[in-house]
Amino acid sequence: MIQISDTTLRDGAQAEGISFSLDDKLQILKELDDLGVSWIEGGNPASNPLDRAFFEAVASLPRLRHAKIAAFGSTCRPHTAAGEDEALEILAGTQADLKTVFGKSSRSQVSLVLRCSPEENLRMIEDTVRFLKGRCTSVWYDAEHFFDAFAEDPDYALQTLSAAEAAGAQRIILCDTNGGALPSDVSAAVSYVRERICIPLGIHCHNDCGLAVANSLAALENGCDLVQGTLCGIGERCGNADLCTLLPLISLKLHRTCLPEGHLSRLTHVSRVAAEIMNIVPNENAPFVGYSAFAHKGGMHIDAILKNHSTYEQIDPESVGNQRRFLLSDQSGRAGIYARLGKILPDLNRDSKETEAVVKKLKEMEADGYTYENADGSFELLALDTLGRRPSFFRVLDYHVLSQEGHSGKDARAYLKIEVNGREEINAAEGDGPVNALDLALRKTLALFYPSIATMRLKDFKVRVLNSQGTASRVRVSIESTDGIHLWKTVGVHSNIILASLKALIDSVDYMLTKYVPAGEIHSASLAQGGPAAV
Numbered sequence: 454m455i456q457i458s459d460t461t462l463r464d465g466a467q468a469e470g471i472s473f474s475l476d477d478k479l480q481i482l483k484e485l486d487d488l489g490v491s492w493i494e495g496g497n498p499a500s501n502p503l504d505r506a507f508f509e510a511v512a513s514l515p516r517l518r519h520a521k522i523a524a525f526g527s528t529c530r531p532h533t534a535a536g537e538d539e540a541l542e543i544l545a546g547t548q549a550d551l552k553t554v555f556g557k558s559s560r561s562q563v564s565l566v567l568r569c570s571p572e573e574n575l576r577m578i579e580d581t582v583r584f585l586k587g588r589c590t591s592v593w594y595d596a597e598h599f600f601d602a603f604a605e606d607p608d609y610a611l612q613t614l615s616a617a618e619a620a621g622a623q624r625i626i627l628c629d630t631n632g633g634a635l636p637s638d639v640s641a642a643v644s645y646v647r648e649r650i651c652i653p654l655g656i657h658c659h660n661d662c663g664l665a666v667a668n669s670l671a672a673l674e675n676g677c678d679l680v681q682g683t684l685c686g687i688g689e690r691c692g693n694a695d696l697c698t699l700l701p702l703i704s705l706k707l708h709r710t711c712l713p714e715g716h717l718s719r720l721t722h723v724s725r726v727a728a729e730i731m732n733i734v735p736n737e738n739a740p741f742v743g744y745s746a747f748a749h750k751g752g753m754h755i756d757a758i759l760k761n762h763s764t765y766e767q768i769d770p771e772s773v774g775n776q777r778r779f780l781l782s783d784q785s786g787r788a789g790i791y792a793r794l795g796k797i798l799p800d801l802n803r804d805s806k807e808t809e810a811v812v813k814k815l816k817e818m819e820a821d822g823y824t825y826e827n828a829d830g831s832f833e834l835l836a837l838d839t840l841g842r843r844p845s846f847f848r849v850l851d852y853h854v855l856s857q858e859g860h861s862g863k864d865a866r867a868y869l870k871i872e873v874n875g876r877e878e879i880n881a882a883e884g885d886g887p888v889n890a891l892d893l894a895l896r897k898t899l900a901l902f903y904p905s906i907a908t909m910r911l912k913d914f915k916v917r918v919l920n921s922q923g924t925a926s927r928v929r930v931s932i933e934s935t936d937g938i939h940l941w942k943t944v945g946v947h948s949n950i951i952l953a954s955l956k957a958l959i960d961s962v963d964y965m966l967t968k969y970v971p972a973g974e975i976h977s978a979s980l981a982q983g984g985p986a987a988v
Contacts, residue, residue: 455703455711456679457696458492458626458655459485461727462507463525464693465683466496470733477730478507479514481684484723486517489716490696491679494523498547499540512548519713523593524549528556528581531569535577535584545588552585555595555628558613559602571609575616582620594622595657600634603642614650624653626681629668632661632691636671647676655679658694660686665694670702673709680711684727685735697724701741701773721774722938729937734913741773744940750780750826755792780826790815797833798840807840814839821946822919822927828944830934830964831957837967846966846975847899848872849959854887854951865890873902888914888930888954895958905970906962908936916950930954934961939969 462478465471473481478495485493495511496504511522526544529535536542544552556578557563563574578594585592594617596602602610614625627643634642639656646654656672656679658665669680680703686695700720703711724742728735737744747770749755757764758777770777779792790812791803801807814835815825825832837843851870858864863883867890870879880898884890892911900906913933918926930945930953941964945956966975 456491458681460494461683463494465687467689468687489713499543508547521550523551528577535580551591553593578616579620586621593624626655628657632659639671643675657681660691748778830941830943867891867894
């Protein structure tokens with residue numbers, strides 16, 4: 454079995470633009486535990502109050518179902534006994550299951566950074582590990598810059614590992630701290646160490662050369678049985694090895710167990726929840742978990758996929774919790790449209806009148822400036838509407854948008870009158886711009902009927918001019934929305950940019966109500982069937 458050690462909350466927190474709150478860290482902790490990783494590195498309690506608060510909070514929680522918690526620190530200071538080092542005392546005092554300390558592996562690093570002798574560095578490593586072993590049962594040693602150190606002086610690099618082993622470390626993590634190693638370097642170094650060090654080995658890679666995942670796999674194939682990385686590959690500089698890529702590779706390509714049975718299918722969900730918590734834009738082209746990872750556009754590709762999924766998919770998308778998508782364009786043809794329809798309405802056949810009606814309507818809408826290649830939500834609603842199957846959740850009866858500089862700092866106000874099953878509500882909101890104000894007013898009003906709408910928010914907003922008629926040009930507005938778990942995209946077209954935006958927003962809300970809101974909530978709002986939400 455390959456053990457997974459996640460360092461999103463520690464090494465990942467050093468990424469540019471990442472700033473965790475205590476609540477953020479606890480939410481990600483829960484997601485990682487549900488995923489089933491073996492270890493979660495929570496931070497360095499001696500470095501900042503937030504990490505200390507995290508370990509205090511975790512100590513008061515019920516025991517995790519799958520993961521164990523690791524606290525992180527460094528070896529004692531030069532010419533200072535480990536027992537007299539305040540930071541090590543704080544580390545030892547946490548109730549984490551494991552204490553991990555890092556130390557220098559490189560002679561040049563010892564000289565340039567620590568400014569002590571190589572022998573003093575060995576003393577620091579051994580004294581630190583021995584001190585922590587006397588205070589707790591589990592201690593790991595992180596060999597910082599190990600692969601650079603091995604290239605520089607393999608004998609001294611190995612001495613640092615032997616010092617940690619002799620002091621009682623239970624595992625050594627070999628770190629490509631600068632991210633500059635090649636897979637062949639990692640393979641050779643790990644094999645060399647495996648023959649000379651008896652305790653288990655792990656691997657920790659950075660991605661400065663884009664090789665963190667490849668180097669991690671090389672280490673696993675040459676003697677390591679633990680891999681460390683982060684969700685979405687976040688981390689300092691170019692990031693760490695991306696667990697969202699590594700976990701499927703270990704499970705599905707190396708055929709090694711690394712998560713509890715059936716848990717790999719949670720991966721896409723966890724990656725998107727984590728991205729939402731971290732407030733980062735997910736990489737749509739990310740392997741396995743990306744929005745486009747199983748998206749097919751070419752007509753020949755789609756036709757082949759419909760006959761046999763393995764023709765253009767290396768794995769089953771559901772195995773990692775993702776889904777197959779068929780994009781609509783002039784390259785996909787009828788096969789692409791039918792493939793998309795088949796997922797929504799499996800009772801249709803390729804040559805039915807219903808399919809023909811949807812194809813005809815789609816061409817009319819495309820002639821009007823719509824495009825559905827990257828607007829799955831609007832396409833599904835268009836198909837349901839064309840076939841008279843689209844439910845009516847609400848109608849926008851009237852709206853007004855005012856733009857002016859106000860005392861609140863918001864420069865736009867939106868007023869909406871909405872009708873839900875005969876009941877009218879008028880509401881207003883201030884926003885940063887007219888579309889933001891409309892979005893807030895729409896969701897504020899609908900949340901009175903459908904409370905789940907409060908979890909929804911707009912993630913991305915794009916406008917494209919469709920013709921060259923100056924300020925009278927028609928525009929296409931594309932928006933991406935989320936409820937914190939799911940992502941969906943919708944589109945609106947009009948010569949009035951506000952109305953185009955409102956059309957896309959209405960589709961976005963309608964799609965969420967159609968797909969992701971519990972039936973009981975819909976029922977309690979006394980849903981009226983009949984037609985699409987109207988402006």
